[in-house]
Amino acid sequence: MTDPTFATRPDPARAAERDRDLKLLLAVLLALLGVTMTAIYALALNAGAAPRLADLALARVPQTGVDNPVTAVLLNYRAYDTLMELAVLLAALLGIWSLGPAPAGFQRSGPVLAGMVSWVVPLLIVAGGYMLWVGGYAPGGAFQAGALLGAAGVIVRLAGDPQAGLPGEAAQRWLLVLGVLVFTLVGLGLMLFGAGFLTYPPKLAKWLILLIESAATLAIGVALAAAYVGGRPTATSPLDPRPSAQPK
Amino acid sequence: MTAQLLYGGAGLMLFVLGIWSFLVHEPLLRKVIALNITGAGVFHVLIAVAYRGDAAPPDPVPHALVLTGIVVAVSATALALILGARLQDSDDDA
Amino acid sequence: MTQLVLLLLFDAVLLITLLGLALAAVLSPEPRRAVMLFIAFGLWLALVWARLHAPDVALAEAAIGAGLGGALMLAAARRAARARRQDAEAEP
Numbered sequence A: 001m002t003d004p005t006f007a008t009r010p011d012p013a014r015a016a017e018r019d020r021d022l023k024l025l026l027a028v029l030l031a032l033l034g035v036t037m038t039a040i041y042a043l044a045l046n047a048g049a050a051p052r053l054a055d056l057a058l059a060r061v062p063q064t065g066v067d068n069p070v071t072a073v074l075l076n077y078r079a080y081d082t083l084m085e086l087a088v089l090l091a092a093l094l095g096i097w098s099l100g101p102a103p104a105g106f107q108r109s110g111p112v113l114a115g116m117v118s119w120v121v122p123l124l125i126v127a128g129g130y131m132l133w134v135g136g137y138a139p140g141g142a143f144q145a146g147a148l149l150g151a152a153g154v155i156v157r158l159a160g161d162p163q164a165g166l167p168g169e170a171a172q173r174w175l176l177v178l179g180v181l182v183f184t185l186v187g188l189g190l191m192l193f194g195a196g197f198l199t200y201p202p203k204l205a206k207w208l209i210l211l212i213e214s215a216a217t218l219a220i221g222v223a224l225a226a227a228y229v230g231g232r233p234t235a236t237s238p239l240d241p242r243p244s245a246q247p248k
Numbered sequence B: 001m002t003a004q005l006l007y008g009g010a011g012l013m014l015f016v017l018g019i020w021s022f023l024v025h026e027p028l029l030r031k032v033i034a035l036n037i038t039g040a041g042v043f044h045v046l047i048a049v050a051y052r053g054d055a056a057p058p059d060p061v062p063h064a065l066v067l068t069g070i071v072v073a074v075s076a077t078a079l080a081l082i083l084g085a086r087l088q089d090s091d092d093d094a
Numbered sequence C: 001m002t003q004l005v006l007l008l009l010f011d012a013v014l015l016i017t018l019l020g021l022a023l024a025a026v027l028s029p030e031p032r033r034a035v036m037l038f039i040a041f042g043l044w045l046a047l048v049w050a051r052l053h054a055p056d057v058a059l060a061e062a063a064i065g066a067g068l069g070g071a072l073m074l075a076a077a078r079r080a081a082r083a084r085r086q087d088a089e090a091e092p
Helices: A012-046 A053-059 A069-077 A079-098 A111-134 A142-158 A169-192 A202-229 B002-024 B028-050 B060-093 C002-027 C031-051 C055-090
Strands: none
Touching (some): A053 A069, A069 C055, A079 A169, A079 A202, A111 A142, A111 A202, A169 A202, A202 B060, B028 B060, B028 C002, B028 C055, B060 C055, C002 C031
């Protein structure tokens, strides 16, 4: 070994040392970043109360058709955000499906778990519907309701149904695009009547928001359950909805 | 103001902790957890900014942003984990 | 005054536990353990957000972030454990 810098085989001890130095440098840099960000944050907080968006947003909640300010922001003031978010969820699921078919399911549950599942899943679906409705005036809304539906799907898959209780592929595709579809159609319909994209007339706002939220709940629930399944649904004949994944 | 500073500072610490773990740790699952903790730090700062004391109602705009962010974070997590599993499969086949 | 101090103490306990859970989740090398700690972290985060008057977000975090995210990660941890076991069997 003539020159250690140009050694062909890296010396493990030196490599470990360099690794440790790099990690130390990284920790120091990140600590500096943290201190800087905290200082900026503290300065920004002390800069005083400029006129803030919050008061404006809260003052106009009665005109939005819902009483829960967060739902008002999500579905009325910033409806674009929610539309794009549904599109992101759809894109993520398309990515998952394009990576291949779903892996095999779990073994079918015994009678005790199956009995519990037959109680819990309908309860979750009812709770999802409640969450959707209550979102108009109290904490809740389409995301939480969709999450409950998704959780129902996870439980059904854990109990042995490889498709997580979801319908066939064609129906799943329709359910998945339902959120974006209804959202866009409502927006375009409002444009047609001269109100502007997703600018609800106050009288109809409540029902339009409920319509969009219901579609979004179904889409979110199906998307989350399908993401847990983890792949494109495997082809099954319509006569036999339960594919024969389990050997006898 | 104290509470905002305290909770916001904690959010920034979570952010830095997540980035550190993301850069230092090798396995994909640990990187995904680290990214989720980074995201949680960002959400935490937003929620702390929205908090305006116990008397006043909180600012609903950051709340809605965080709600959107949580769903996006979970869809990204799902995609990353399944992509990782497929990469593992193709490594095993090779 | 005492009430203010007590509230500050409460905040401190909430935040220290939160940071402790995050640190434990990040530092744990065993995948399943890391995921469990991450789920605990997510649920605790929901609690902290409820304290900050954000019940909508707390609900979403508990259900989506900790619940479904945790379920996805547990599935991934299971796959990782199985892959490691297969490797160990292939090269005894």
